[in-house]
Structures are given as structure tokens and as C-alpha cells.
Amino acid sequence: xxxxxxxxxxxxxxxxxxxxxxxxxxxxxxxxxxxxxxxxxxxxxxxxxxxxxxxxxxxxxxxxxxxxxxxxxxxxxxxxxxxxxxxxxxxxxxxxxxxxxxxxxxxxxxxxxxxxxxxxxxxxxxxxxxxxxxxxxxxxxxxxxxxxxxxxxxxxxxxxxxxxxxxxxxxxxxxxxxxxxxxxxxxxxxxxxxxxxxxxxxxxxxxxxxxxxxxxxxxxxxxxxxxxxxxxxxxxxxxxxxxxxxxxxxxxxxxxxxxxxxxxxxxxxxxxxxxxxxxxxxxxxxxxxxxxxxxxxxxxxxxx
Numbered sequence: 279x280x281x282x283x284x285x286x287x288x289x290x291x292x293x294x295x296x297x298x299x300x301x302x303x304x305x306x307x308x309x310x311x312x313x314x315x316x317x318x319x320x321x322x323x324x325x326x327x328x329x330x331x332x333x334x335x336x337x338x339x340x341x342x343x344x345x346x347x348x349x350x351x352x353x354x355x356x357x358x359x360x361x362x363x364x365x366x367x368x369x370x371x372x373x374x375x376x377x378x379x380x381x382x383x384x385x386x387x388x389x390x391x392x393x394x395x396x397x398x399x400x401x402x403x404x405x406x407x408x409x410x411x412x413x414x415x416x417x418x419x420x421x422x423x424x425x426x427x428x429x430x431x432x433x434x435x436x437x438x439x440x441x442x443x444x445x446x447x448x449x450x451x452x453x454x455x456x457x458x459x460x461x462x463x464x465x466x467x468x469x470x471x472x473x474x475x476x477x478x479x480x481x482x483x484x485x486x487x488x489x490x491x492x493x494x495x496x497x498x499x500x501x502x503x504x505x506x507x508x509x510x511x512x513x514x515x516x517x518x519x520x521x522x523x524x525x526x527x528x529x530x531x532x533x534x535x536x537x538x539x540x541x542x543x544x545x546x547x548x549x550x551x552x553x554x555x556x557x558x559x560x561x562x563x564x565x566x567x568x569x570x571x572x573x574x575x576x577x578x579x580x581x582x
Contacts, residue, residue: 295359296446296477297321297344302353304339313339314351315501321479326472328492328509329481330568332580336501337481338378338450344479345375345448358445371401374444378451380431384424388415388434391423392441399442409437414463428455436464440471447471447478453487465491483580485568495568499576509568516574517565523550524560531559538563 302317314336321327329337342348343355346362346369355362358372382391392406410416413433423431432455439447452468453461468491472478482488488495489509497504505512519538524531536547550556572580 295320296323296325296357297327297479298354298356299344300354302340302343302351302355304343304348304351313501314343317353317498317501317503319496319503319506321477323477324472324475325493326468326478326480326491328488328495329479329498330483330485330488330495330572330580331498332483332578335498337483337498340498341448341450341479341481345373346370368400371399371442372444373446373448374439374442375448376432376435376439376450376452378454380428380435382423382431382434382438385422387420387422388426389419391434392438395438396441401442403441404443406437406441409440410434412440412467413437414460429457429460432456433460433464436467440467445476447476449478449480451482451484452480453484485580489568497572497575499572499578504572504575512568512571513565516571517563520564521547522562522564523558526557526559535564 298320300318302314303312304314305312317336317340319327329340331337339348343351344357344362346365357365357369382388383394386394388410389406392409396403396406407416407419410419413436415430415433415437418426418430423434426434432452436449436452439449447468449468453464456464465487468478468480480487480492492509494506494508495512496506507515521536521538521541523534523536525534526532534550536544536550541547551558566574569580572578
């Protein structure tokens with residue numbers, strides 16, 4: 279197997295927006311209501327951009343348009359500085375896709391699957407066995423995929439998305455079906471790709487994944503973008519401006535709240551913290567969760 283192609287570090291794509299979407303609309307055949315309504319956003323190089331919303335919100339439809347599976351949209355979409363409609367087959371040399379549902383060949387082994395998919399590219403690809411080792415599948419590389427669990431098949435999908443060392447990764451619920459240990463493996467691999475300068479478009483309704491991984495998130499509801507912002511900024515804007523301290527009193531936890539504003543010169547707070555009779559268990563600001571933010575902005579729940 280050939281070594282991976284190396285992209286020059288001074289190429290123009292580095293400084294430009296990797297994905298630009300303007301007034302994107304899409305309606306499925308034989309339906310009256312559009313699935314996507316005037317979506318506008320852009321994604322920079324090296325950014326993990328999360329598309330967050332409940333099932334049916336338009337996340338997967340947007341991703342299918344960006345990877346070229348759905349064609350009849352209106353609006354403008356450009357990827358790597360080129361209109362999506364002008365890309366040909368070479369587009370797939372530049373992107374990697376990990377679908378939510380496993381879609382490998384069950385009668386082939388994991389290694390055979392990766393070698394088969396590698397043959398589709400017109401550029402050099404990464405070594406399949408090394409990718410299988412990254413996702414902890416090297417010990418079952420020569421077993422038929424039909425014998426894999428759903429979680430193993432998902433990790434194989436993730437490895438396949440990395441085969442062509444893509445500039446942009448499209449990930450659809452990448453930690454689905456994984457136990458906590460392998461969720462951590464996948465998250466670490468995503469962060470490794472980011473460190474390499476890869477751009478990552480992540481569709482999910484997993485609030486923990488979005489909060490932990492994403493530089494920015496877009497909240498989508500009924501085909502419309504409700505907000506696009508940094509997760510931390512969103513939590514600050516929509517959180518409660520209080521500090522909550524839990525103390526232990528007579529073996530019971532009690533919660534005391536103080537206003538966050540001017541907390542450093544709040545004499546009542548200072549006296550409380552310095553009291554020898556107070557056993558403090560926890561202290562933290564009351565920031566909003568992404569679930570609470572989504573509910574506040576859209577009036578709907580993120581996870582139904």
C-alpha cells in the first residue's frame with residue numbers, strides 16, 4: 279500500500295473558508311414543506327463544527343447535500359473554495375464520511391473492506407492495518423465484518439473515513455453504539471484530526487459530544503438555524519448569573535446561592551467562605567446545559 283498523499287502547507291485552501299453555505303433550501307420530492315429553510319453558515323479550516331438538533335430537524339439532510347448525495351437544492355454551497363455543483367468525482371479524494379449506520383460488506387473481513395474502499399480513490403491512501411489499530415480493531419482485522427458488533431462496525435466506518443487522509447471529515451453520530459471506553463477512543467481520534475488541521479462537520483443530538491468537541495455549534499430546529507455560536511459563549515449568555523455553594527450540615531447537603539456579579543467584593547460571600555464552621559463540598563456557577571439552551575431558544579427539546 280502506498281503512503282498517504284501529503285498536502286503542501288502553503289496551499290490556498292489553508293487560509294480560506296472550507297465550507298460556505300448561503301440561503302440553502304431543500305424540499306424532498308412529493309412533500310410540500312421544505313426540510314431546509316435558508317441555511318447560512320461557514321466553517322473554517324481546523325474547526326470542529328457541530329450540527330445539533332433532534333431527529334428530523336434537518337441535520338442529516340444538510341450533511342447529505344454537503345457530501346453530494348442530494349443534488350436538487352437551491353442556494354449556494356461551496357467547499358474548498360469551489361462551488362459544490364462544479365466538483366466532479368475528485369471531490370471524494372478530499373472528504374471522508376462516517377455514516378450513522380454501519381455500511382460495510384459483511385462477508386469481507388475488516389481489512390478486506392478497507393482495502394476494497396481504498397481502491398476507489400485516485401490518490402495514495404493510508405495503510406489500512408494502521409487505521410484498524412487506531413480504532414482497536416487490529417485483533418479482528420481478518421474476521422468477517424458480519425461477526426462484528428454494531429460498535430465495532432461503527433469504528434470500522436470511522437477508519438474508512440480516514441483512508442484518504444481527507445481535508446474535511448463529515449461525521450454523523452460517530453460515538454453511537456460505543457461503550458464509554460470506545461467513545462473516548464473515537465473522541466480522541468477526532469481531536470487528533472483537528473490538530474492536523476482537518477475540518478470536521480459533526481452532526482449529532484449528543485449534547486456531551488458537542489460540548490466536549492465542537493469549536494462552534496449550530497442549533498437547527500424544523501429546518502432552520504436557531505443560532506450559531508461557541509458552546510461556552512452560549513452557556514454564558516443563557517446561564518444563570520449565580521454561584522451555588524453546597525455545604526454539609528448535619529450530614530445533609532444544603533445549597534446556598536450568591537449573585538455572580540461582583541462576587542469578588544461580595545462581603546457576605548467572603549465571610550461565608552472564610553467561616554470555620556462551614557464544610558464546603560462544591561462550588562460552581564450555574565451555567566446552562568445545551569439541552570436547556572435549545573429548549574429556551576426553540577421551545578422544543580433536543581432529545582425526545
